[in-house]
Amino acid sequence: MKKIEAIIQPSKLEEVKQALIGIGVDGMTAIEVRGHGRQKGHKEIYRGHEYVVDLLPKLKLEIVVADSRVEEVVETLMRAARTGRIGDGKIFISHVEDAIRIRNADRGEAAL
Amino acid sequence: MDSFAVVLLSPEVAAAGDLTGRLEALERALSAAQSSADNAWMLTSAALVLLMTGPGLALFYGGLVRRKNVLATMMHSFILMAVASVLWAVVGYSLAFGGSGRFLGDLRFAFLSAVGNELQGTIPHATFVVYQLMFAIITPALISGAFAERIKFSAMLLFTALWSLLVYYPLAHMVWGPGGILNAFADGRIPCLDFAGGTVVHVSSGVSALVCALYLGKRLGYPSEAMKPHNLVMSVTGACLLWVGWFGFNAGSALAASRQAASAFLATQLGAAAATLGWMLAEWLKSGKPSMLGAITGAVAGLVAITPASGFVRPMPALVIGFAAGVLCFYMVAVVKHRLGYDDSLDAFGVHGVGGTVGAILTGIFATRAVVDPTSERAFGWVDGNPVQVLYQLAGTAVAWVLAAAGTVVSLKICDRVVGVRVEPEHEIQGLDLSLHGEEAYSYET
Numbered sequence: 001m002k003k004i005e006a007i008i009q010p011s012k013l014e015e016v017k018q019a020l021i022g023i024g025v026d027g028m029t030a031i032e033v034r035g036h037g038r039q040k041g042h043k044e045i046y047r048g049h050e051y052v053v054d055l056l057p058k059l060k061l062e063i064v065v066a067d068s069r070v071e072e073v074v075e076t077l078m079r080a081a082r083t084g085r086i087g088d089g090k091i092f093i094s095h096v097e098d099a100i101r102i103r104n105a106d107r108g109e110a111a112l
Numbered sequence: 113m114d115s116f117a118v119v120l121l122s123p124e125v126a127a128a129g130d131l132t133g134r135l136e137a138l139e140r141a142l143s144a145a146q147s148s149a150d151n152a153w154m155l156t157s158a159a160l161v162l163l164m165t166g167p168g169l170a171l172f173y174g175g176l177v178r179r180k181n182v183l184a185t186m187m188h189s190f191i192l193m194a195v196a197s198v199l200w201a202v203v204g205y206s207l208a209f210g211g212s213g214r215f216l217g218d219l220r221f222a223f224l225s226a227v228g229n230e231l232q233g234t235i236p237h238a239t240f241v242v243y244q245l246m247f248a249i250i251t252p253a254l255i256s257g258a259f260a261e262r263i264k265f266s267a268m269l270l271f272t273a274l275w276s277l278l279v280y281y282p283l284a285h286m287v288w289g290p291g292g293i294l295n296a297f298a299d300g301r302i303p304c305l306d307f308a309g310g311t312v313v314h315v316s317s318g319v320s321a322l323v324c325a326l327y328l329g330k331r332l333g334y335p336s337e338a339m340k341p342h343n344l345v346m347s348v349t350g351a352c353l354l355w356v357g358w359f360g361f362n363a364g365s366a367l368a369a370s371r372q373a374a375s376a377f378l379a380t381q382l383g384a385a386a387a388t389l390g391w392m393l394a395e396w397l398k399s400g401k402p403s404m405l406g407a408i409t410g411a412v413a414g415l416v417a418i419t420p421a422s423g424f425v426r427p428m429p430a431l432v433i434g435f436a437a438g439v440l441c442f443y444m445v446a447v448v449k450h451r452l453g454y455d456d457s458l459d460a461f462g463v464h465g466v467g468g469t470v471g472a473i474l475t476g477i478f479a480t481r482a483v484v485d486p487t488s489e490r491a492f493g494w495v496d497g498n499p500v501q502v503l504y505q506l507a508g509t510a511v512a513w514v515l516a517a518a519g520t521v522v523s524l525k526i527c528d529r530v531v532g533v534r535v536e537p538e539h540e541i542q543g544l545d546l547s548l549h550g551e552e553a554y555s556y557e558t
Contacts, residue, residue: 044340045399047409047459048446051338 001096001109002070006061007033007089008081013059019080020063023072026112029062039087058089064096066109143234150234153369154243160360161246165253166190168357171350172412173257176458179342180543181261182553188256188268195269196249199276204248205241207281212291214301216282234368243364244284251280251313257458258321259533261331261339262540265548266531271523279316279519283512287312294508304508305479305492305501307376308365310420310472311512318465319516321456327524328533330455332540339457344405351408355384358415362422375483376422380415383422383434387414390438398446406442413441413463417471421478424492429478436474437467469509476505 008016013030020028034055041054065073074091082088101111170189177185196204201224211218221227229236252272259268286292287306294311296303306312331339341347362380366373391410396402417437418430425433445462456462479493479501491498527533534540539547546552 045401045403046340046405048399048442048450049335049340051340053338 003096004063005092010059012081016080031060033060147234150368154239157360157364158243160357164357165250168353171346175343175346176341184544189253192253200245208284214293217285254317255321257460258324258456260457267527267533274523306420307423308362308419314416314464314468315512316516318461320520321460323520325456334455379422379430382430383418384411384414386431386434387438390435391442394439394442410438413437413467416467420471421475424479433474472509476502
């Protein structure tokens, strides 16, 4: 199993979600986060006082899937989350040791 | 004339036998009708002025602070609705409006004894007391913008009580009280025109705010840490309520539902409008973007500046006063403050001190009998051919500056001795909502 963490533009959530549901991804977790990569922040001015906001609001989606589905999910994510502009986000993939469904103690891919 | 016809037809007049009796009954009925009309407007105005403090100012200031201090900041405004009212009933009203001293009233109305529903002019005495009370509430509440996010609650309570006694009651008496030295309508030695509180409310609170900001020092982390407003939607809502309430503040200061009240109402609207545009344009030119925060701050600056002038000026001067205040207050808040480096958290000085001073001086130029009473012989401002009025305005403003600064220093020193003014650094970092009041504004668990 692999965990796919996708950091995306918050405005892209709905599109990404629909695309993932479309390819049959059963579960996902969305977390509101702040951060930046190569995209630097922006400037805000309140009554002449300048603030540089360098941690921008982003959305992190966590999806755990069977190894065989990773490429398909990544492609879908890239297609739905991409605007082509700086700040579109990143995808990280890592290995998942095990998964357990709390309700009935299913384990491994059966718990996904 | 409609009310006159009603009076003529009233059974009371018809029943009063002879001509003299009928005339007397007619006069009584007429003055009762006028009194009712004036009283209705003045009670409405009193409620409008209270609306300026809570929710108006509480929302305006509350939105500008960080989320950890929003309740403590709103508490400043709200608790003054209680503290200033009690103080007003005990001694405040009497010290401000009792007797005919030059600098301070006496205790003839202490505990509001001898205050009932008897008429003062055309309105009941009680109406006058409660209307003026609303001004005594909002004035110290305005100062709270300067010490927000770092003052102890106990110190704030003590400070505002002392400040009311040392600054507000004397100044209100000098400008508006019988025999007051700055009273332009009771033979004051320095006749200073202040229709609705340019010096009494805004210069006094604004200058006191500056002194408080200097005395308390900067907030921890200012200016390197981000201290941006946590909720501008609150501030916009608050500013709109301030704007609406200000009609009671200015047009109500005619103390009657009169023609002067109507022109004050119009001048208030125009002053706020011109200042909104003035601030917005200045900000747009300097910073590149017209901000919502800028627009509402400009509106408040214009409302401040038109306050002393509202019942004395024609519509076009109202636009000039508003526009000047919008531009100057922007420059003060966005440029000068940062150069001087003091931390007036919510810009009470930049808006109220500067706007009030600008308005007070321009009142001396633009005040005209045409608005007050076209049949009067009296020359009001420079436009009436009375340039010396500008000097009186400067003198009156100077008195307000000095009294406010001195009274604030004394009040702060006493507070420092008794309870200590500033919160502990760890409390400031934690936020005053939790450390002083034991609660949080926004709960994420529920």
